[in-house]
Amino acid sequence: MILTVTPNTALDITYRVQSLRPHASHRVTEVTERPGGKGLNVARVLAALGHEVTVTGFAGGATGHIVQQRLTAEPGVTDALVPIAGASRRTIAVVDERTGDTTQLNEPGPAIAPAEWSAFQEAYEDLVADASAVALCGSLPPGVPVNAYAGLVRTARAAGVPVLLDTSGEPLRRGVAARPDIIKPNADELAELTGSHEPLRATQDARRRGAHAVVASLGTEGLLAVTPEGRWRAAPPARVHGNPTGAGDSAVAGLLSGLVDHLPWPDRLARAVALSAATVLAPVAGEFDRGAYEELLGQVAVTTAATAA
Amino acid sequence: MILTVTPNTALDITYRVQSLRPHASHRVTEVTERPGGKGLNVARVLAALGHEVTVTGFAGGATGHIVQQRLTAEPGVTDALVPIAGASRRTIAVVDERTGDTTQLNEPGPAIAPAEWSAFQEAYEDLVADASAVALCGSLPPGVPVNAYAGLVRTARAAGVPVLLDTSGEPLRRGVAARPDIIKPNADELAELTGSHEPLRATQDARRRGAHAVVASLGTEGLLAVTPEGRWRAAPPARVHGNPTGAGDSAVAGLLSGLVDHLPWPDRLARAVALSAATVLAPVAGEFDRGAYEELLGQVAVTTAATAA
Structure with missing residues (x-):
């Protein structure tokens, strides 16, 4: 489990x-x-x-x-x-x-x-x-x-x-x-940790601080991963509109799911991005739309990221 | 009981x-x-x-x-x-x-x-x-x-x-x-019931609709009572400042308490007004300040009210 x-x-x-x-009475x-x-x-x-x-x-x-x-x-x-x-x-x-x-x-x-x-x-x-x-x-x-x-x-x-x-x-x-295998900060958390607002630089810096792999969630731009096996960017096929509540948690679930299924990093990232986008699209906050997830899974673009200077 | x-x-x-x-996140x-x-x-x-x-x-x-x-x-x-x-x-x-x-x-x-x-x-x-x-x-x-x-x-x-x-x-x-013994509307409730914004006229009208006694709560002005035994106004000695939450409920408690203690109407009204004012003065919403209640009880002015034309 x-x-x-x-x-x-x-x-x-x-x-x-x-x-x-503010200051009024509301009927829920x-x-x-x-x-x-x-x-x-x-x-x-x-x-x-x-x-x-x-x-x-x-x-x-x-x-x-x-x-x-x-x-x-x-x-x-x-x-x-x-x-x-x-x-x-x-x-x-x-x-x-x-x-x-x-x-x-x-x-x-x-x-x-x-x-x-x-x-x-x-x-x-x-x-x-x-x-x-x-x-x-x-x-x-x-x-x-x-x-x-x-x-x-x-x-x-x-x-x-x-x-x-x-x-x-x-x-x-x-x-x-303490050297966790993966951390998944968003852009703000990453900047707070490293002092850098430049995502690739900050992600690399976070790895140097001890994390074996850093997967930064960059909102609508998708994920940026710096891992022992390589560096990738993973992005949804188009900008998705909806409620972002829980999108980060769905990305974490995608990364873990791919990890225990022994998928290579690019496939783990695709799973995380597709789940995250399918969560934004779902009518209920924090749920994911299964149909959208399955459709998006094949459409996530995973590209190799350069090294920051 | x-x-x-x-x-x-x-x-x-x-x-x-x-x-x-609105639209922000708050730490309670x-x-x-x-x-x-x-x-x-x-x-x-x-x-x-x-x-x-x-x-x-x-x-x-x-x-x-x-x-x-x-x-x-x-x-x-x-x-x-x-x-x-x-x-x-x-x-x-x-x-x-x-x-x-x-x-x-x-x-x-x-x-x-x-x-x-x-x-x-x-x-x-x-x-x-x-x-x-x-x-x-x-x-x-x-x-x-x-x-x-x-x-x-x-x-x-x-x-x-x-x-x-x-x-x-x-x-x-x-x-x-259905002819209840007492109703205790506030000014808005009384106006909604009778269509009149003139308190004495509206209170008398509410009695004609079936209530044996009508005790209208008029905010800082205290209570106006029209009963089979007479008509009275009861007011606190000075305007009290604080949180009015629960003041009306304390007035109801005062009226009931005086009723089961067989007090005459003016004493029931004094109890209701003193409790109501002591509730406004209490630091916790809806509680009453016992010291203030006991002090106010002897200071409530109960006067006979005229009949509306």
Whole structure:
């Protein structure tokens, strides 16, 4: 199985309102809820591709209970979230029906106690032993040490299990130094890590900091990969329009899926780009359009990238 | 015991954010949650005054479960909410720390099935038999007939139990015709019911439509009461500044408390105005400041009101 780790699990709630006006009272016309946090989104896409996936991280309180109930109902996904005393966070996306724009309200998430973090590390070590690949995803909740991902990367590498890290800021900086197999920063995360806004230069620099392979997601331009086997750019056949929510998580799922299927890098990148574009095109945020995915898969252009000076 | 009915029970969630900007992403700095819906607020104030209170209405899903857990923890409040298949609604108040303003997002609430409405009516009839007074509070969720309050008023009156109705729009119009003992509209609700924006004229008109007593809440001006025993205005000693959330519910609690304590009307009105002002002054929305209440109680000016021409 593939293991995804989401320390800051969430219940993602979407509200539709006619028009969002600060200081006014709004009747919500539609409410949807689903388990969220980057690793859970990655797991959902992997399961849809036919992989067995186990999700871990933390869950607590009434919100954690809903997250676990929903996860258990998804075929192919095994819930191994570690219980905590605090309540899991909610995120609320308020969609303005008039403009289509989204306003996001993110709860901070519960503080993780030292004993809970220890219990998680033990559970993680057991889970890694059975995993074909590991993805470490998203932000760290309060109470989890900032070098947490570095430790989790080392545990996976010691077990000989390939590990992908998808986070930002200081947790990314510390995690990279532990030499993960793949990191997948977006342009902003890459610039924050390296200080360079030039994608190829920054991607190469991120590799020098410790990552074996760096796959940078450059929005509508697709992916830029710098790996031990070579450098590639992978782009969708045409600019896709839609909701980019979850597109990065779908790219992570594509990379992991290709990795455990032992595909060469160009095919892994094609899978990641096609899934990412099919997620932007899907009517529901974070889902992917299977028909579009299958059609796009043969149309992704993967080209060799030059070396930055 | 006093029975309060809240058909549209809610979990009231308050988010504090630095500054609410549409289309931006916000980190919520503080999350608070409490059981909500007008009848639950009334019950909380009655319990704080030392009355035994039973709350009924509907509760369902994970949100309903949290509401019931919290209610059970409040001393003096007995939970008699009727279970439903749907999930109870949430309301989200987003407080802008920069301006102090609040943006409100209200979920529509679950649809009540015909069998659930029947089960509620049976439970209500049993509860009314043991009640010293009944308060029917707030909006009706989808699936509950618009003349629901009229039926609940008649059940209480048939059992000889005094009944207060605090709602708006068509449910108020239908409910008034069933001759409740007291209605407590605010100025807008009164104008919608009677077509008149002149408070004394509108209050008298509302009585003619069936209510035995009408207590109109006129914001900072206090209360105007037209009753079989006389007409009064009751006003706080000075204009109070603060958060008016829940002030109307505290006034309802004051009226019911005075009724079951067999106080004359002027003393009931003084209690209602003092509680209402002490709620505006409290730092937490919907709570009341007990010290302010006790101090204000002797300072409320109750004067006889003239008859409108």
